[in-house]
Amino acid sequence: MQGAIRLFLGAPISAKIGLLIVFVYACVAIFAPWIAPYSETSIVGSSYELWSDEFIFGTDNIGRDMLSRLIYGARNTIGIAFATVVLAFLIGGITGMLVAILGGWSDLLIGRLVDILMAVPSLIFALLLLTIFGTSIPSLIVIIAVLDSTRVFRIARSAAMNVVVMDFVEVAQLRGERMWWVIRKEVLPNIMAPLLAEFGLRFCFVFLFIAALSFLGLGIQPPTADWGSMVRENATLINYNDITPLLPAAAIAGLTVAVNFVVDWMLHLSSGLRSD
Amino acid sequence: MSSLLRVVLQRLGLGVMTLFVVSLIIAFVVELLPGDITQAMLGQSATPETVAAFRAEIGLDRPAHIRYLEWLHGMLTGDMGQSLASKREIAGFVGPRLANTLFLGGMAAAIAIPLALFLGLLAALYRNSLYDRIVNMVTLTSISFPEFFVAYILILFFSVKGGFFPGISNVSTDLAFGDKLFRTVLPALTLTLVVLAHMLRMTRAAIINLLASPYIEMARLKGTRPFRIILHHALPNAWGPIVNVIALNLAYLVVGVVVVEVVFVYPGLGQLLVDSVSKRDLPVVQACAMIFAAVYILLNLLSDIVSIVSNPRLLHPR
Numbered sequence: 001m002q003g004a005i006r007l008f009l010g011a012p013i014s015a016k017i018g019l020l021i022v023f024v025y026a027c028v029a030i031f032a033p034w035i036a037p038y039s040e041t042s043i044v045g046s047s048y049e050l051w052s053d054e055f056i057f058g059t060d061n062i063g064r065d066m067l068s069r070l071i072y073g074a075r076n077t078i079g080i081a082f083a084t085v086v087l088a089f090l091i092g093g094i095t096g097m098l099v100a101i102l103g104g105w106s107d108l109l110i111g112r113l114v115d116i117l118m119a120v121p122s123l124i125f126a127l128l129l130l131t132i133f134g135t136s137i138p139s140l141i142v143i144i145a146v147l148d149s150t151r152v153f154r155i156a157r158s159a160a161m162n163v164v165v166m167d168f169v170e171v172a173q174l175r176g177e178r179m180w181w182v183i184r185k186e187v188l189p190n191i192m193a194p195l196l197a198e199f200g201l202r203f204c205f206v207f208l209f210i211a212a213l214s215f216l217g218l219g220i221q222p223p224t225a226d227w228g229s230m231v232r233e234n235a236t237l238i239n240y241n242d243i244t245p246l247l248p249a250a251a252i253a254g255l256t257v258a259v260n261f262v263v264d265w266m267l268h269l270s271s272g273l274r275s276d
Numbered sequence: 277m278s279s280l281l282r283v284v285l286q287r288l289g290l291g292v293m294t295l296f297v298v299s300l301i302i303a304f305v306v307e308l309l310p311g312d313i314t315q316a317m318l319g320q321s322a323t324p325e326t327v328a329a330f331r332a333e334i335g336l337d338r339p340a341h342i343r344y345l346e347w348l349h350g351m352l353t354g355d356m357g358q359s360l361a362s363k364r365e366i367a368g369f370v371g372p373r374l375a376n377t378l379f380l381g382g383m384a385a386a387i388a389i390p391l392a393l394f395l396g397l398l399a400a401l402y403r404n405s406l407y408d409r410i411v412n413m414v415t416l417t418s419i420s421f422p423e424f425f426v427a428y429i430l431i432l433f434f435s436v437k438g439g440f441f442p443g444i445s446n447v448s449t450d451l452a453f454g455d456k457l458f459r460t461v462l463p464a465l466t467l468t469l470v471v472l473a474h475m476l477r478m479t480r481a482a483i484i485n486l487l488a489s490p491y492i493e494m495a496r497l498k499g500t501r502p503f504r505i506i507l508h509h510a511l512p513n514a515w516g517p518i519v520n521v522i523a524l525n526l527a528y529l530v531v532g533v534v535v536v537e538v539v540f541v542y543p544g545l546g547q548l549l550v551d552s553v554s555k556r557d558l559p560v561v562q563a564c565a566m567i568f569a570a571v572y573i574l575l576n577l578l579s580d581i582v583s584i585v586s587n588p589r590l591l592h593p594r
Contacts, residue, residue, distance in 0.1 A: 120298055127553045128302060135554075211422050212424070218553055241436050260416055260419070
C-alpha cells in the first residue's frame with residue numbers, strides 16, 4: 001500500500017490528473033443509482049426541455065432527464081467496454097502465452113489466422129458479424145472481444161516468447177509442472193507490466209469502438225442509456241445551437257484522454273523498469 | 277534488380293492470398309451461425325414454406341463451395357447479386373457511392389498528408405521545444421476523441437454558428453465539381469483531423485529515428501545546414517517509413533469514413549454499409565465489406581511495395 005502511494009506521488013502531473021479522472025468516472029459508474037436524480041428510462045418531462053434547475057442538462061428527445069442518463073451511461077458504456085476488454089485479454093492473453101510455450105504447429109497456425117483477421121479493419125468484420133448475429137449486448141461483447149483479442153495475442157505472444165526461453169521456465173517444465181501452472185506462476189508475472197499498459201490502450205480503443213457502433217445505432221440498443229447512442233438520439237439539437245448532444249461525446253473523450261495519460265506514464269514506467 | 281522483382285512479386289502474391297482468404301471468411305461467415313441464418317432473420321414465427329423460399333432466394337439450398345465460386349465470380353465481374361431489402365442490383369447503387377467515398381477520402385488525404393508531413397518534420401527538427409511539447413499534448417488528446425465528437429464540434433462552429441459550410445453533405449452525381457467540393461469540406465476536414473494526429477506523430481518518430489543515425493551526425497559535424505541535412509540526407513532514407521505512415525493512415529481513413537459519412541448524411545459506401553447492417557441485408561453487407569477489405573489490403577500492399585522499392589539497399593544491390 002505504501003509502495004502504491006509512493007508510486008502515485010512520483011507520477012507526473014498529467015498521470016495524476018488522469019488517475020483522478022478515471023477514479024471519478026469509476027465512482028459515478030458504481031454509485032449511479034444514488035447520484036442520479038431520476039431513473040435511466042423514465043420519462044419525466046416533455047422532449048428537448050432546456051437546461052433548468054429541475055433538469056440540469058435539460059431532457060432528451062423523448063423527455064428523459066439528460067443528467068441522469070449521462071450518469072447511468074457511465075455505468076453501461078464503461079461496464080460493457082470493460083467486460084469486452086477483460087474477455088479479449090482472457091482469450092488473447094491465454095492463447096498468446098500458450099502458443100509461446102507450445103511453439104511449432106499451433107504457433108504457425110494461430111499466427112497466420114491472426115494475421116488474416118488483422119489484415120482487415122475490425123470495424124468491417126464487426127459490422128459483418130453484427131449483421132449475422134444481431135445487435136444484442138452479449139453478441140456485441142463477444143464479437144468485439146474476439147476481434148480485439150488478435151492484438152492482445154500478438155503482444156502476449158511476443159512478450160511471453162522472451163520469458164519462455166529463460167532457464168527458470170525450463171526448470172519448471174522439467175520439474176513436471178503442468179502447463180497451466182507454468183503460465184500462471186512463471187510466465188504471467190514476468191509479462192504483467194507490458195500487458196497492463198496494453199490493457200489501458202485496448203480499453204481506449206474498445207471504448208471508442210463501442211461508442212462509434214452505438215452512435216451508428218448498431219451497438220448498445222435503446223432504452224439503455226449509453227453515451228454513443230445519446231449523441232445520435234439528440235444530434236438534431238446541434239442545428240439549434242444547443243451543445244447538449246456534445247455532453248455525452250465529451251464524456252467519452254474525457255475518459256479516453258485520462259486513460260491515455262495514465263497509459264503514457266505506465267509505458268514510461270515499464271520501459272524504465274526493463275532497462276535496469 | 278531480380279532480387280527486387282522477386283521481393284515485390286512475393287508481396288503481391290501474399291496480398292492476393294490474403295484477399296482470397298478474406299473473401300472466404302466474408303462468404304462463409306453465414307455458416308458461423310448456429311442453426312440456420314434464415315430462422316434468425318425471419319424470426320421464430322416463419323412458416324416452413326417462407327423459410328424454404330428465403331433459402332432458395334439467397335441460394336442457401338445449394339452446396340457451399342458452388343455458392344462461393346459464384347459469389348467470387350460475380351464480385352470479380354461486377355455482378356454482386358441482389359439486395360434483400362430493395363431487390364435491386366447491388367452493383368447499380370454501389371458504384372456511385374464508392375465514387376463518392378473515394379472522393380471524400382481523397383480530399384481528406386490531399387489536405388492531411390502534406391500538413392502532417394510538414395508539421396511532423398517541424399516537430400522532429402525542433403524536438404523537445406515548446407512547439408514539440410504542445411504538438412505532443414494536442415495530438416495525444418485528439419487521438420482520444422471519437423470521430424463524431426470532432427464532427428459535431430466542426431458542425432457547431434462552421435455550420436451553425438459561422439454558417440460558412442453546409443452541415444449536411446448531400447452530394448449527388450449531377451452536382452458541379454466546385455459545389456461538390458464545397459459541400460464535402462466539413463466531412464473532409466473531420467477526417468483530416470482524425471488522421472492528422474496519428475500521421476504527425478508517426479512522421480515525427482520516423483524522422484527522429486533517422487536523425488539519430490551516425491551518417492546524419494557526420495553530415496552535421498562537417499557543417500551542413502539543418503535544412504539541407506533533412507532534404508538531402510534524411511529524406512531519401514525516410515521515404516520508406518513515411519510512405520508506410522501515409523498508407524497506414526489512408527487505411528485508417530477507410531474506417532473513419534463510415535462514422536463521418538453517417539454524421540454528415542454523405543451518400544457514400546460507409547453509410548450504405550451501416551444502413552444495410554441495421555436492415556440485416558446480408559448480400560449488400562458482404563459486397564461492401566469485400567470492397568472495404570480490398571481497398572484496405574491494397575493500400576497496405578502498395579505501402580509495402582513502395583517501401584521496398586524506395587529502399588536504397590534493395591535498389592543498389594552490391
